[in-house]
Amino acid sequence: MNSAIAVKQKWQSLRFGKTELQALSKAVLIPIAGLLIFLGIWHLGAQQVDTSLGQFPGPAEVHEQWNNLLAEHTAENDREAAFYERQQARNEKKLAANPDAEVRWREFNRRPTFFDQITTSLVTVMTGFLLATAIAIPVGICIGLSNTVYRALNPIIQIFKPVSPLAWLPLVTMVVSAVYVSDDPMLAKSFITSVVTVTLCCLWPTMINTAVGVASLNQDLQNVSRVLRLGWFTHVKTIVLPSAIPMMFTGLRLSLGIAWMVLIAAEMLAQNPGLGKFVWDEFQNGSSNSLGRICVAVLMIGFIGFLLDRALLLLQSWVNWDKTAVVR
Amino acid sequence: MHNIHLELSQVGISFPTPKGPFCALQDVNLKIKQGEFVSLIGHSGCGKSTVLNIVAGLYQATTGGVILKGREVTEPGPERAVVFQNHSLLPWLSAYQNIELAVKRVFGRQKSRAEMRDWIEHNLQLVQMGHAMHKKPDEISGGMKQRVGIARALAMEPQVLLMDEPFGALDALTRAHLQDSLMDIQADLGNTVIMITHDVDEAVLLSDRIVMMSNGPAATIGEILDVDLPRPRDRLALADNVDYNHYRSAVLRFLYEKQKKVEPIGSKRDAPSTRKADAHHAA
Numbered sequence: 001m002n003s004a005i006a007v008k009q010k011w012q013s014l015r016f017g018k019t020e021l022q023a024l025s026k027a028v029l030i031p032i033a034g035l036l037i038f039l040g041i042w043h044l045g046a047q048q049v050d051t052s053l054g055q056f057p058g059p060a061e062v063h064e065q066w067n068n069l070l071a072e073h074t075a076e077n078d079r080e081a082a083f084y085e086r087q088q089a090r091n092e093k094k095l096a097a098n099p100d101a102e103v104r105w106r107e108f109n110r111r112p113t114f115f116d117q118i119t120t121s122l123v124t125v126m127t128g129f130l131l132a133t134a135i136a137i138p139v140g141i142c143i144g145l146s147n148t149v150y151r152a153l154n155p156i157i158q159i160f161k162p163v164s165p166l167a168w169l170p171l172v173t174m175v176v177s178a179v180y181v182s183d184d185p186m187l188a189k190s191f192i193t194s195v196v197t198v199t200l201c202c203l204w205p206t207m208i209n210t211a212v213g214v215a216s217l218n219q220d221l222q223n224v225s226r227v228l229r230l231g232w233f234t235h236v237k238t239i240v241l242p243s244a245i246p247m248m249f250t251g252l253r254l255s256l257g258i259a260w261m262v263l264i265a266a267e268m269l270a271q272n273p274g275l276g277k278f279v280w281d282e283f284q285n286g287s288s289n290s291l292g293r294i295c296v297a298v299l300m301i302g303f304i305g306f307l308l309d310r311a312l313l314l315l316q317s318w319v320n321w322d323k324t325a326v327v328r
Numbered sequence: 329m330h331n332i333h334l335e336l337s338q339v340g341i342s343f344p345t346p347k348g349p350f351c352a353l354q355d356v357n358l359k360i361k362q363g364e365f366v367s368l369i370g371h372s373g374c375g376k377s378t379v380l381n382i383v384a385g386l387y388q389a390t391t392g393g394v395i396l397k398g399r400e401v402t403e404p405g406p407e408r409a410v411v412f413q414n415h416s417l418l419p420w421l422s423a424y425q426n427i428e429l430a431v432k433r434v435f436g437r438q439k440s441r442a443e444m445r446d447w448i449e450h451n452l453q454l455v456q457m458g459h460a461m462h463k464k465p466d467e468i469s470g471g472m473k474q475r476v477g478i479a480r481a482l483a484m485e486p487q488v489l490l491m492d493e494p495f496g497a498l499d500a501l502t503r504a505h506l507q508d509s510l511m512d513i514q515a516d517l518g519n520t521v522i523m524i525t526h527d528v529d530e531a532v533l534l535s536d537r538i539v540m541m542s543n544g545p546a547a548t549i550g551e552i553l554d555v556d557l558p559r560p561r562d563r564l565a566l567a568d569n570v571d572y573n574h575y576r577s578a579v580l581r582f583l584y585e586k587q588k589k590v591e592p593i594g595s596k597r598d599a600p601s602t603r604k605a606d607a608h609h610a611a
Contacts, residue, residue, distance in 0.1 A: 220416040223386055226404040228433045238429060242420040321420030322466070 057292035062299070065292035073113040083108045114278060114293075118300065121263060121274035124191060125308075128198025129259045133252065135199070136206035140251075141236060143207070144214025144244070161204040165197050165262040169270055172196045190272035197266045202259035209251025213244030242321050249316040253309055260305045275301060333362040333520055334488055338392030339382060352378050354546040356392070358539060360488075363518040367531040369579060370541030370550075371587065376524045379541075380490050383522060384410050396487060406434045409486035413493045415473040417465040423476045424448060424461040427483050434484045451483040452476070454513060471502035475509070482513065491523040495530065503527075504563065507534060515560060528583070532575045533563060540582045551582055 039059045049056035057065070091103040112120070143150045176193045217240060225235050267276025279297050282290040339356040342349040353375045360366055368376045381387040383394050385404035394401040396408065409430075417426045427448045435444060452461045455475040465473050474494060481489055494510075495503040507530060514521060514534075525531050531538045535555050542550040555575050557566070566572040 218416075220412050220414060221418060223384075223404070223410070223412065224416050224418070226386060227384065227406060227408070227410050228430055229403075229405055230429075230433065234433075238421075239418065242418070321464075 051291065053286055053291055054288045057295050061292045062295040065289060066296050068289070069114040069293065069296060073115045076111060076113050076116075080108045080110055112273060114297070114300075117273065117275050117278045118304070121267065121276070122304070124194045124267075124272070124274060125198060125256075125259050125263045127191075128195040128263065129202060129256055131195065132199040132203045132255060132259070133206060136203045136251070136255070137210050137248065140207040140210025140248075141214050141240065141244075143211035144217075145236075145240070150211065150215075157204060157207065160200075161208075163201075165201045165265050166269060168197050168200050169193070169266055172200070173270060188273075190270065193270055194263060194266050194272045194274070197270075198259045198263050201262040202255040205254035205258065206248070206251035209247045209254070210244060213247025213251075214240050216247075217243055245316075245320050249312065249320075253312050256308050256312055257305065260301075260308060264301060331362065332359045333364070333397065334360040334383070334522075335395045336379070336383070336392070337395065339379070339389045339394065340391040341378060341382065341387060342390050351546045352544055353382075353389075353548065355548050358549065358552075360520060360522070363520055365514060365521045365523070365534055365536045367535040367538045368522065368524045368541060369526070369528070369531050369538055369583070370547070371543055371583065372526070374541045374544050375547040376541055377492055380410075380492050380522060380524055383488070384408050384490050386410075406430065406484040407487045409481035409484045409489055411474075411477050411481045411489070411491040411494045413496055415465070415470075415477040417473055417476055417480070419465050422462045422464055423452065423457060423468070423479075426465075426476060427451060427480045430480050431483050448483060451479040454482065455479045455509060469502075471498050471506060474498060474506060478506075478510070478513075482517070482519070486519070488520045488522065491521065493524050493526065496526060503530070508563070510534065511559075511561065528576055528579045531579060532557075532572060533561060533566065538575075538579060540579065540587075543587050550587060553578055553582075 043058045046056040046058040094101045094103055143153055173193050176189055176196065180189060180192055221239055225239050264276040266272060267274040268280045271277055275297055279294055282293045336356050336358040340354045342351040356379060368379060370376050378387060382389050385401050385408065431444050431448050439447065452458050455478055457472060457475050457479060460468055460472060495506055511534060532555055538553040538555060540550045541547055553575060557571060
């Protein structure tokens with residue numbers, strides 16, 4: 001009897017295993033299959049394209065370049081470590097001979113690697129995005145709350161919203177050069193130019209979506225606020241903001257996507273350090289490896305953009321009051 | 329015996345529309361005593377909600393005005409707490425926090441933190457919601473949400489409690505239960521209440537007076553019926569009560585004989601309702 005039950009249980013657990021397998025195949029296997037097909041098409045297609053820099057790189061070559069870039073990064077790290085070690089040894093020796101000797105510390109003049117450029121780009125994009133958010137959300141709230149402010153600002157928003165970063169860039173560069181004058185600049189001019197360009201381009205989606213979210217506040221909740229005679233600040237904090245959060249995040253995600261795209265273009269055109277400059281330099285370099293390295297950069301740009309979006313989604317599900325809401 | 333607590337005098341309102349002003353209400357005169365329970369009943373679109381919103385201060389009367397305890401009503405305020413038809417709780421706050429928002433606003437300076445907490449909990453107990461006070465509105469049933477809405481209004485200790493079809497969206501059993509709770513609470517606290525309803529039984533059971541509204545446009549008070557039934561009232565005992573049935577048929581007669589709507593069933597060729605007029609008003 002017992003063994004019969006055991007067999008039955010085992011059979012059931014096997015059946016469970018089967019449904020789990022189906023779920024697994026849906027979640028993992030099908031996307032992997034899609035990816036493999038893409039790689040196959042890429043591989044075959046690449047063989048058909050001959051450029052002046054040689055054959056268009058297929059997945060294998062791009063992978064090789066990825067390894068090269070990693071190796072270059074490690075090598076540069078090693079050089080830096082060695083430089084400081086040498087300097088330390090030299091200074092200690094000097095101090096041992098004469099304790100009053102003047103020791104000098106010099107910075108290592110690091111050649112930015114691919115991964116250094118990624119960091120630069122990320123810092124720039126986050127600065128520009130945060131700056132844009134800090135402007136767009138308060139302005140969006142004001143627009144959403146007041147029809148007068150909306151009417152006043154709407155034409156300006158509508159005109160500036162479609163302007164391409166490439167059009168802003170010359171103006172921003174000139175203005176930054178003229179305004180940001182300092183003998184000992186804390187931040188590089190190129191950094192500020194990139195940040196301002198990114199900010200100008202990614203302000204709008206957050207601003208517009210916040211305004212729409214605020215303006216579509218439920219009339220009943222508005223009445224509650226009026227009956228309670230809530231002050232302006234409490235009204236915004238407890239009633240307006242929570243109800244506008246979903247729309248606000250839709251705007252923020254659009255903005256961050258735009259910010260990332262704009263940044264690459266701006267870096268490319270203005271020779272600001274970052275991934276865009278990396279791509280441009282490789283293009284100018286024109287070695288047989290260049291196309292492969294650019295492909296690595298393209299994939300990396302896409303992947304980082306994806307991660308940035310996911311990060312905002314996580315933030316949204318953490319901030320949003322409605323934990324059951326499905327965010328995608 | 330009692331002084332006049334709340335007075336509506338020559339209240340009228342018209343909303344601007346593209347075709348010229350639309351007069352929704354005209355010459356509404358009503359005097360309400362302290363502790364009185366008054367129901368407004370009438371066909372939909374007759375301006376019941378508009379009357380309530382004017383008393384609440386959410387709308388401004390075009391003519392006439394509302395006087396509460398000798399002072400004219402010009403804006404909304406917590407001394408005229410509103411229980412909204414669809415509860416209108418903030419979905420991101422728990423039941424407790426929803427009431428806390430109101431209590432802090434009204435008693436923030438007079439009560440200490442501990443006193444406020446006791447007061448919030450007391451009001452939740454009053455509507456039998458003590459067990460679910462930390463649940464969010466999405467996690468409780470429609471009847472429970474409406475209870476919290478009532479608790480929020482009661483917690484403001486309003487001079488007059490305004491209820492806009494408070495039980496309209498609930499099923500019959502829950503509604504009966506909440507009506508009984510409301511009668512108990514009103515017997516205890518002696519609040520002055522104006523309630524809008526569609527439900528004839530509800531009006532007769534709860535009210536001291538039933539104000540029957542004529543149909544719009546230019547709606548006004550048609551008749552006022554004094555309901556002289558002893559309290560406490562018991563819905564089962566009243567079912568066979570002669571007086572109760574007399575009151576009930578009086579209201580029914582007003583609604584379906586005197587103010588019969590002259591529209592075939594299913595037709596939408598209605599006079600513009602206040603809500604639509606309101607939309608124009610807002611635009």
